[in-house]
Amino acid sequence: MIALLGKEEPDALIFTVSDNGVGFPEAILQLFRESPENHLDDTQTQSRLGLLNIQKRIHLMYGTEYGLTLQNLPAGGSRVTIRLPKITTP
Numbered sequence: 179m180i181a182l183l184g185k186e187e188p189d190a191l192i193f194t195v196s197d198n199g200v201g202f203p204e205a206i207l208q209l210f211r212e213s214p215e216n217h218l219d220d221t222q223t224q225s226r227l228g229l230l231n232i233q234k235r236i237h238l239m240y241g242t243e244y245g246l247t248l249q250n251l252p253a254g255g256s257r258v259t260i261r262l263p264k265i266t267t268p
Contacts, residue, residue: 190264196257201250210248
């Protein structure tokens with residue numbers, strides 16, 4: 179099962195992708211709690227390089243208050259939350 183959800187906040191757009199799979203390894207969750215940009219060259223993280231690249235690009239474009247949050251769900255599965263700035267044009 180994969181679930182997609184989007185919502186709007188006053189200053190941001192929030193998207194979540196959840197699944198009922200096996201979840202993320204603890205090492206990857208810890209990496210995202212720290213500063214993932216410092217680990218792009220780690221061989222242990224090469225299998226998650228796509229998520230790290232997305233995080234780095236969002237941080238470079240919009241700042242560190244935006245980006246990805248990874249978590250394992252208590253009942254099993256995982257969730258990725260993507261927070262992006264709400265940009266409006268006049």
